Amino acid sequence: MLEKTTRMNYLYDFYQSLLTPKQRSYMSLYYLDDFSLGEIAEEYEVSRQAVFDNIKRTEAMLEEYEKKLLLFRKFQDRKVILENMKKALETNSVEELAKLIEALEILE
Amino acid sequence: MLEKTTRMNYLYDFYQSLLTPKQRSYMSLYYLDDFSLGEIAEEYEVSRQAVFDNIKRTEAMLEEYEKKLLLFRKFQDRKVILENMKKALETNSVEELAKLIEALEILE
Numbered sequence: 001m002l003e004k005t006t007r008m009n010y011l012y013d014f015y016q017s018l019l020t021p022k023q024r025s026y027m028s029l030y031y032l033d034d035f036s037l038g039e040i041a042e043e044y045e046v047s048r049q050a051v052f053d054n055i056k057r058t059e060a061m062l063e064e065y066e067k068k069l070l071l072f073r074k075f076q077d078r079k080v081i082l083e084n085m086k087k088a089l090e091t092n093s094v095e096e097l098a099k100l101i102e103a104l105e106i107l108e
Numbered sequence: 109m110l111e112k113t114t115r116m117n118y119l120y121d122f123y124q125s126l127l128t129p130k131q132r133s134y135m136s137l138y139y140l141d142d143f144s145l146g147e148i149a150e151e152y153e154v155s156r157q158a159v160f161d162n163i164k165r166t167e168a169m170l171e172e173y174e175k176k177l178l179l180f181r182k183f184q185d186r187k188v189i190l191e192n193m194k195k196a197l198e199t200n201s202v203e204e205l206a207k208l209i210e211a212l213e214i215l216e
Contacts, residue, residue, distance in 0.1 A: 017176035018177070068126060069177075069179075071177075075216055078212070078216070082213055085209050086209060089202060092202070094197060097193075097197055101197070104190060108183060108186070
């Protein structure tokens with residue numbers, strides 16, 4: 001569950017600009033501010049079920065965007081390469097650095 | 109006009125997965141294969157105007173996605189940093205490389 005929350009936080013971060021204001025509000029209260037479904041329902045004067053359905057649909061949309069654009073996956077890949085770059089820099093491994101720069105270029 | 113074509117090629121490359129199959133066909137024939145509006149209209153047995161309208165709408169959608177997700181802009185920014193990394197590597201500028209790695213991390 002924690003893993004799903006982390007993933008949703010990232011996907012929300014990458015794709016929130018593609019959501020409607022209502023979707024953004026519910027997702028941000030639920031995932032970032034840790035509100036319960038009941039608390040969000042009360043805040044917006046709608047049923048708990050309506051909030052639940054909206055969030056489930058939004059989660060599916062975020063996964064769909066990720067399937068199409070892979071922004072989270074590429075971010076993770078770049079992060080690994082950047083960490084390896086720092087290590088290569090510490091040990092002054094010029095060849096390794098050249099390879100890692102190339103790996104970043106290919107990733108685009 | 110050439111500049112617009114190049115930009116549209118890039119935007120299409122980044123966001124084509126978010127388009128419908130028909131949008132993808134028209135855009136790819138028009139921008140990648142250099143078909144005229146008339147040739148596409150003939151190919152799909154629709155009016156030239158219909159093809160024109162569809163392509164204009166798709167172009168606007170691509171610009172809208174770019175405004176929201178900035179994939180092309182970030183790609184260009186990363187490209188500049190990667191070029192500078194190669195130069196820094198050639199001159200063995202360790203400090204400069206460290207700065208550039210940091211610049212890439214911030215860009216995410």
